[in-house]
Amino acid sequence: MKHKTGSPSLSRLIRRSMNSSTLFTILVFAVIVTILLSVVIRPLAQLGAQLVAHSTMREMTSPAFPKNHGIARLEDLSPEATGFERWWKTVERQEVVNYRIPWIDGDEPLAYDEGREMPRALHTVDIVVRLGDQELYRSAYLSPSGTAEEALRERNWLYDYFNKPYFAPIVNDDGEEVGLIIARIYPPLLVEIVGVTAVLMLLLGLLCFYVNYLLGKWLIGPLLRSLGQLRNVFRRLADGDVDELFEKGIQMDRSYSEIEDIAVETGRIIDNTKMHMEQLKQKNEELEAQKKVLTHQATIDGLTELNNRRHFLELIGGRLGEPGLMLMLLDIDDFKRINDTYGHAGGDVILEGFASVLKESFGGHAVVGRFGGEEFAVFSTRLSEEEMRSGAERLRAAIQSAVFDLPGSRSIGVTASIGVAYAPQNVLTFEELYQQADAALYASKRTGKNRVTVFGESPFRLPG
Template sequence: MKHKHGSPSLSRLIRLSMNASTLFTILVFAVIVTILLSIVIRPLAQLGAQLVAHSTMREMTSPAFPENHGIATLTDLSPQSPGFERWWKTVERQEVVNYRIPLLDGNEPLEYDEGREMPRALHTVDMIVELDGRELYRSAYLSSSGTAEDSLRERNWLYDYFNKPYFAPILNDDGQEIGMITARIYPPLLVEIVGVTAALMLLLGLLCFYVNYLLGKWLIGPLLLSLGQLRAVFQKLADGHVDELFDKGVQMDRSYSEIEDIAVETGRIISNTKMHMEQLQEKNEELESQKLVLTRQATIDGLTGLNNRRHFLELIAGRLEEPGLMLMLLDIDDFKRVNDTYGHTGGDVILEGFADVLRNDFNGNSVTGRFGGEEFAVFATGLSEPEMRLSAEKLRAAIEAAVFDLPDSRPIGVTSSIGIAYAYRSSLTFEELYQQADAALYNAKRAGKNRVVVFGDSPLSLPG
């Protein structure tokens, strides 16, 4: 569609004006922050780090320090020392130091007045203390791995300039270096600088807002009027008022060429909207039905109704550190002979009945699943070892007592070998637990089948 003669286009002018205003704001902010950080923060941070490091070092090298902390010499200080925890807390208190600063009355500070003092965080510190080749202290917010320099750099990418650490050697009475204190400080002035910068940026933002307001009133006002009318059309379309739009069409009081193009295309869209809405509704209903089917197929074993292996692993992924953890693997004894004798139809009946026994004996907080073929799994937590063994034996007996009615045949029963990986406190992965349970299952079959074996049981204690 061609633009009408004389129809103005403001998009280029608007973009240039807004971009210039935004660019100016960013440049001013960058200049202010760079100057303040470079001139003020760096020397204060380095001076503060030096003061904190020397304060810690003076305490450790004082003559009374060994006696006060229950050691013979300073190099004996270790986590096993009687006074180590007290020393640790003393160093830890330097990470965030707070003082109450009294307000001033003229040139003189006011007398102590709880209500007229203001708490100020003078500094926060990253600190590492090394003594006699051992690291005795590292600030909680630093990485626990790597050298002191590596951990400080990891926390602050401006390490080499603004927050360069200070290294204070610890010397013995003979002047030999026996340790090192590494400290880096974040000065309190940083907060004030950020506050001042924020205030300046707020004023600058208000100025830019006022300039943009004038530009909008002069240039964008007519455009907004046309967009408002067009938005009303789309709102009716979104609300489903298609019949009203068919009657009135898309009406514009005034517009620029860009808006006219959109209005024409909108009219063409509206002519087909009602039909598409009905088609979409039907499609949505069909997709929702398919979604339910696919979700069940992706998570549930089609024959037994238990969780499939993939969904089983998803359900237990976040529970491997719970106390009293049990992973049980079950295998139907001589299942191949059942299939050979009664066919796959009979085998399916056995698998379905076996799954029903699992569901009846384990529910609630446990997770049951079929891993494939005649292999099943049960995961549960919160069990003591006696409870675990009793539950497993009870399940084995229930399987042995169950009777399965095969089509066109007499009822039969089966037995199951059960292997268990159990840990009251565990940091093992699922693969490691599975290997333990699988090894226990192998031992149960080797010992004669129809029995429960827990990983770690002595071979001498196994029947058979």
């Protein structure tokens, strides 16, 4: 038997819940990290770019700047100017001095040597200085080709969100814009931290899934096995497959106290079920025995053990259409005198012996019954006329030759008058057959008793 249910599996539900909780935890962690980066790092990077740009611009727009670099005014600054190299170094210091973390080699840090080797940096500053149509300065780490915007995009295509460039215009004394400083904080160490964080998150997810597997195997597995065993026990109970359960009881893992309690209660249910089934079996046996007794009493004559009249009619009802049909009625001759002489006990002995002769003479498919008092009936089909006559005569002779032992060591014999209704191709109802057989029986009684009369062979006078 297949058991269908619309409910989800507990094991799948637990595993999905654990996996979903793990995934949710990782996603929440990722969202928190992203929010921190967005809320904290991006403004700090833009603020740093703004500070660098304004620091560079303050130097360039200070009154002493032209004099210190050997030029008459700021617009005259160009690579050909005598102080350009000095100015270049000034801008470069804005880029490198305050934002370097030297490599650690043993106990001594490596000093920055003003070269272009890239030490590990908390922040790297990208600076582009334009004056008029000239680009006076571009950070060495940017691509030398293309415009400043293209170089910044090429360098930082993955980090536009976190370090957007800051544009600071250079204005002369008359308020005219004569140049532009573009500054941007590029945080390589921070990017590495984010990458490492992503890897750690991935490893954390894998670790959580592995922990889920261990929890499922170590904690949840026994629980699910026990519940599955209980489910199988109740299925077998529902299907009626209980013999082994009754014999061996519940065989299951009891990994937790709750499961053990359920198993104990289930064992009690099985024991009670066994007791009730045994009681039910006993009741069924008693009812079956009572049914047999009642059926016997309702269908069998208590004295002769022959079919009573009602059951006799039930048995022959479906055979009235068969060919070669014979209904024979028998009456013990002078039975009242036997009762008067030997008492009812003697009469009962005669009736029992008479019934035995009938059963011995007509076995097989013949139906033999007692219609009441000393009247008996025999019904049979598929008999030829000769078989009918010889059988009836043989029965009469057997009755005549029988000796019945009465109480008090007495033995007597009896005779019987027999009337037969025979129909080779029956088109009659049972009532019509019975009338014919009864008329033939009456003729046998009237013409001397101890004889067989077949209906239609002698002059008949219907009783009454």
